[in-house]
Amino acid sequence: MAADLQNNPALLKLREYEPEAVEDAIIFRDEVTFYIRAPFFLRVCEFLRDEPTLKFSFLADVTALDLYPQEPRFEVVYHLLSIETAQRLRLKVRVSGENPHCLTAVPVWPAANAFEREVFDLFGINFDGHPYMRRIVLPDEWEGYPLRKDYPTEGYR
Amino acid sequence: MPVTLEKIPGHDDRVILSMGPQHPSTHGVLRMVLELEGETVVRAIYDIGYLHTGFEKTFESKTYSQGIPLTDRMDYLSPLSNNLGFCMAAEKLLGLEIPPRAQWIRVLLTELTRIQSHLVWLGTHAIDLGAMSVFLYCFREREEILHIFEAISGQRMMTSYFRIGGLALEPPLGWLKGVKSIAKRFPARFDEYETLLTRNPIWLRRTQGVGYIAPQDAIAYGLSGPSLRGSGIDWDIRKKQPYSGYEKFDFKVSTRSECDVYGRYLARIEEMRQSLRIVVQAMEGLPEGPVKADAPHIVMPERESMKTSIEALIYHFKIVTEGFHPPIGEVYQAIESPRGELGFYMVSDGSPKPFRCHVRAPSFANLQALPKMIEGRLIADVVACIGTIDIVLGEVDR
Numbered sequence: 001m002a003a004d005l006q007n008n009p010a011l012l013k014l015r016e017y018e019p020e021a022v023e024d025a026i027i028f029r030d031e032v033t034f035y036i037r038a039p040f041f042l043r044v045c046e047f048l049r050d051e052p053t054l055k056f057s058f059l060a061d062v063t064a065l066d067l068y069p070q071e072p073r074f075e076v077v078y079h080l081l082s083i084e085t086a087q088r089l090r091l092k093v094r095v096s097g098e099n100p101h102c103l104t105a106v107p108v109w110p111a112a113n114a115f116e117r118e119v120f121d122l123f124g125i126n127f128d129g130h131p132y133m134r135r136i137v138l139p140d141e142w143e144g145y146p147l148r149k150d151y152p153t154e155g156y157r
Numbered sequence: 158m159p160v161t162l163e164k165i166p167g168h169d170d171r172v173i174l175s176m177g178p179q180h181p182s183t184h185g186v187l188r189m190v191l192e193l194e195g196e197t198v199v200r201a202i203y204d205i206g207y208l209h210t211g212f213e214k215t216f217e218s219k220t221y222s223q224g225i226p227l228t229d230r231m232d233y234l235s236p237l238s239n240n241l242g243f244c245m246a247a248e249k250l251l252g253l254e255i256p257p258r259a260q261w262i263r264v265l266l267t268e269l270t271r272i273q274s275h276l277v278w279l280g281t282h283a284i285d286l287g288a289m290s291v292f293l294y295c296f297r298e299r300e301e302i303l304h305i306f307e308a309i310s311g312q313r314m315m316t317s318y319f320r321i322g323g324l325a326l327e328p329p330l331g332w333l334k335g336v337k338s339i340a341k342r343f344p345a346r347f348d349e350y351e352t353l354l355t356r357n358p359i360w361l362r363r364t365q366g367v368g369y370i371a372p373q374d375a376i377a378y379g380l381s382g383p384s385l386r387g388s389g390i391d392w393d394i395r396k397k398q399p400y401s402g403y404e405k406f407d408f409k410v411s412t413r414s415e416c417d418v419y420g421r422y423l424a425r426i427e428e429m430r431q432s433l434r435i436v437v438q439a440m441e442g443l444p445e446g447p448v449k450a451d452a453p454h455i456v457m458p459e460r461e462s463m464k465t466s467i468e469a470l471i472y473h474f475k476i477v478t479e480g481f482h483p484p485i486g487e488v489y490q491a492i493e494s495p496r497g498e499l500g501f502y503m504v505s506d507g508s509p510k511p512f513r514c515h516v517r518a519p520s521f522a523n524l525q526a527l528p529k530m531i532e533g534r535l536i537a538d539v540v541a542c543i544g545t546i547d548i549v550l551g552e553v554d555r
Contacts, residue, residue, distance in 0.1 A: 028486040029249055057376050060491065061500055061517040079489055079500065079517070083376065083390065086397040090489065111379030114525050122213075137206035137554055146214050153218060 008032055010054055010089055017047050023094075033090040038102055041093055045108040048080060048089070056080040056089060059105065062115035064095075064123045068149040073097030074125055078105065078112075101126035122147040160204035162190050171199060174536075178207050182285040182540045185550030187524075189539065196535050201528040208554035216514035220480035221247045221321055224514065229315040231516065232552040234277050237270040237306070238494040240319040245400060246490035246501035246514075247321045250483045251455060258446040259323040260402040265336070265439035266309070266318070267401075267492075268432040272343070273302040274495035275429050279350060282422070282544035286363045291353050298346055305335045322456035323449035333440055340437045347430055354422070364419035368530040368542040371416060378529065379522040382497025383428060384546050387421030389414040394493040401492075406435045418545040425547075455481045480509030489517075496520055496547055516555060520548040 005011065005027045011034070014022055021040035026033045036044050048056040061079040074095040081088050095102050104127035105112040116127045117136040124145035127133060134140065144151055162173050177188035186207035192200040212231060216224050224247075228239035241263055248255065255263075280295030303313040309328045310318040318325050354360045370380070375388040385392055393410040395403040411427035413420035449456045457476055458469035483505040491500040497519030506512040523546045530542045 029252070029488050031488060033487075059379055060498060061489070061502065061515070063502060063513075063515040063517075065504060065513055077502070079502070083392050088398075088489065088491075109379070110377045111522060111525060114521060118521075135206075137209040139206070146211060151214075153214070 005032065010034075010048065010056075010087075013051055013054060014044065014047065017051075018043065031088065031090060033092060035092045035094065038093050038095075041091075041103050042105070042108065044091070045078075045105055048091075049108055053085075054082060054087075055084040056082045056087075058083055059109035059111045059115075060088070062105070062112055062119060064119045064125055064147075066123060066147065066149045068097070071097055074100050074123060076102055076119065076125060095125055099126075100124060101128055103128055104130040106130055121145075124148065160188070160190060160202060162192050162200060162202060164192075168194070170194065176539065178204075182281075183543055184281060184548060187543065187548065187550055187553075189527075189543075191531075191536065191539065193536060196537075198531050198534055198536060198539060201531050201539075203524060203527060205524070205550070205553050208550050210551075210555060212555045213513075213515055216511050218510065220509045221483070221511060222476070222480065224511065225320065226315065226317045228516075229317055230551060231518065231555055232494065232496065232499070232520070232549045233314060234549050235267075235270045235274040235495045236314060236316045237266050237318060238274075238492065238499060240317060241267050241401065242490060242492045242494070242499045242501045243514075244319045244321050245492065246488055246503045247483070249488045249490050250486065250503055250505055251321070251452075251481075252484075253322055253450050253452055253455065255323055255401075255450055256447050257402070257444045259448045259450075261439050261443050262324060262328065262448065263319060263401050264403065264406065265436055265443075266306075268435045268439070269302050269305060269336070269339075271432045271495045272429050272436075273299045275425050275432075276302075278425065278495075278544070278547045279422075282541075282547075283354065283360075285540045285544045286360065288354060288357070288360065291350055294346070294350065294353075298343065301335070301339055305332065305339070308332050308335065320449070320456070322452055323447070327448050333443075336436065336440050340433060340440065343433055344430065347426065347433075351426065355426075361419065363537075363541055364417065364422060364545075365415075366417050366419075367534065367538045368418045368421075368545050369416050370526055370530055374529065375416075375526070378526040380497070380526050380546075381519050381522065382493065382495070382547075383411075383421055383424045384497065384523050384526070386410065386412045387424045387545075388416045394491055394498060398491070400490075406438050408432075408435050418541050421545050482507055482509055491517070494519055496549065496552070497523060516552075518552040518555060520546075520550075520552045521555075524548055524553060 024035040058081040060081045065075040072094040076093045078091040121135040172193045174191045177183040178186040188204040228243045229236040276295040276299040280292035283291035310316040372388045391412045408431045411424045413424045453472045462469040485507045487504040489502045500517030502515040504513040
């Protein structure tokens, strides 16, 4: 299992390109996850999209996890797909619970636009540089962020 | 404040028009805000959330098995595809093997789901563009497929028939008779739709060159399913990352290079024919055996065995009152739903309820390409473009 991960072409290429970028790498049920250090995020995305042997040109999904009461509290999760090689890859960025914000991936994959708005809407994570950062499924005047773990699921508002 | 567009100074003759959410051709409760110059759309944005139900939050307070009926209600035109995606994500988390008979029935039923979902798409798409009779034919055929769903699960639409570890129960005796009849008669029906539309001059004028989206844009905007294949990208998860035994079936991925509404129309028509081929193969080669995995701590025991076996009774009690504990971890399971890549991202913290279950809804992603398709086109083309991306608002808003 661990040997598989060490020979993962994306990990090898990424370590060569930016040795500091990958904080941690995990493999579970044959799915590969990289934890990316936030400052490197955009460069890593561009690299993964453009590197001719990887070609992660399709952003399948963006979502987040709330690990409350841990700190850093949030993990923003990107699911990438390479149509050329039929490989999938999961990127994660850790985001602090204090004034949560991270960089947007819209310049790399325009598809991130609506997905990141959804994360903002339901988790309250701001994406710096996003072209249209406002709620998407809830009304603008909604209070709180429903998918956070400390959001009450019963009782009166 | 609802979503709106601001007028650009110096363009006083432009009109801001709100289209929907109550509009027959927005296929539910989609609202578009259009900036018009004459009849030409200059800018467009969409406004969603009218059907937001908070499914992803609800998943977190239900056990894994209790989550299945929720999935029916997202993409309500293809409930079995959603069931399949959810169950397969949970099975991947558990590392569970599914017996071949259950896999084949799953394939057969999800392909029937694909056909009936495309029939609704074709009927409503055609009626939006003025072809009334196609709608009536499509719904007539769709009803035959829904009868099969009713026979196996008791429900026409909210089936919840797939379970984690297999199927809810063995299908009733004689259910294949209906499938056989569909397999025999449907190819001629597909031809019938094509005689009504494929070379119809009005249809061609309304669809050819409309809603153009270049292949590289289709990938960049995250289009999937027939909308991606209509732009010439040969990507079908059933072929490229086979699941549930799809690698054993012989079918062609229908790819078109037109990149417009007409191309996507042809792609879906061909997809219905290919789905029918899969249905026939699954029916003819249907293996014998159990329809549930041999995993007593996950799969509900047979009712009969509970009367004679104490273990079955205990397992039943444990599953119903507590649920099962998957290992700690996370999985992303994508399947090819009729609308595109339907992904379930499931995170387990070892408890009987998912820590997080996120749905990658194909309609939600496909909708992003809509403004790009309609800007610069006539307002009548808006209706054609909404129809062509085949969105289900229950899935967009979740």
